[in-house]
Amino acid sequence: MDGRPGDFEPSALGTREHWDAAYECELQHFEDSGDAGEIWFGEESIRRLIGWLEKQKIPLDSCILDIGTGNGVLLVELAKSGYTDLVGIDYSPGAIQLSKKIMEKEGLPQVKLQVEDILNPSDELSGFHVCIDKGTFDAVSLNPENAAEKRKHYVKSVHRVLKSGGFFLITSCNWTREELLNEFGEGFLLLEELPTSVFCYGGKTGNNVTVLVFQKKI
Numbered sequence: 038m039d040g041r042p043g044d045f046e047p048s049a050l051g052t053r054e055h056w057d058a059a060y061e062c063e064l065q066h067f068e069d070s071g072d073a074g075e076i077w078f079g080e081e082s083i084r085r086l087i088g089w090l091e092k093q094k095i096p097l098d099s100c101i102l103d104i105g106t107g108n109g110v111l112l113v114e115l116a117k118s119g120y121t122d123l124v125g126i127d128y129s130p131g132a133i134q135l136s137k138k139i140m141e142k143e144g145l146p147q148v149k150l151q152v153e154d155i156l157n158p159s160d161e162l163s164g165f166h167v168c169i170d171k172g173t174f175d176a177v178s179l180n181p182e183n184a185a186e187k188r189k190h191y192v193k194s195v196h197r198v199l200k201s202g203g204f205f206l207i208t209s210c211n212w213t214r215e216e217l218l219n220e221f222g223e224g225f226l227l228l229e230e231l232p233t234s235v236f237c238y239g240g241k242t243g244n245n246v247t248v249l250v251f252q253k254k255i
């Protein structure tokens with residue numbers, strides 16, 4: 038960390054070891070209670086994303102990728118909303134094991150789930166109409182080893198797996214609109230910022246979550 042804007046204190050949240058340990062616990066919790074576990078940014082964040090896709094009339098058979106899917110609950114809700122071509126990736130095998138169990142419980146075997154590191158995606162991961170990130174770029178940004186380089190890789194990978202003209206929806210609690218524009222501005226156009234809850238503290242108001250929709254430049 039060298040104190041430039043956009044650099045964060047490295048954290049365990051940026052390491053695979055952290056997520057592997059977290060999903061080991063979540064898997065056990067799911068086995069014991071049937072509870073899917075944490076929904077990052079809450080259910081509201083899922084409604085917001087699906088609301089945008091519906092408002093834009095994104096066809097239900099569009100190929101949609103959830104980057105760093107975790108327990109896959111976003112994909113469950115997308116499937117329940119009628120989307121049929123869904124793929125979730127996560128670099129933690131425990132996350133993919135958990136999300137597969139949840140799909141099985143929900144009767145959604147058609148949702149594809151695979152262990153993939155978005156910083157080094159396989160060739161078969163390509164041609165997506167929509168990519169969604171809810172908290173994964175935030176995690177990448179917290180990696181203790183060369184986060185700035187990893188962020189660049191991330192941007193390149195998302196650009197590579199999306200079709201020309203495809204959409205990238207990002208939900209972040211670490212980055213402001215301006216900072217995200219700075220990271221993604223080269224290969225993507227900012228289409229829209231989606232409204233989030235506003236907090237008020239000490240006479241000042243602000244948002245602690247940023248949700249942006251980018252479109253891959255043609």
Ligand SMILES: C[S@@+](CC[C@H](N)C(=O)[O-])C[C@H]1O[C@@H](n2cnc3c(N)ncnc32)[C@H](O)[C@@H]1O
Pocket residue numbers: 056075076077078104105106107108126127128129132153154155156170171172173176177
């Ligand atoms: C904050 S959690 C969000 C999980 C899920 N998107 C949600 O909203 O509930 C971040 C997720 O990103 C995954 N992740 C972090 N870095 C990744 C990478 N390089 N490639 C794939 N997945 C990654 C973690 O394993 C974790 O599941």
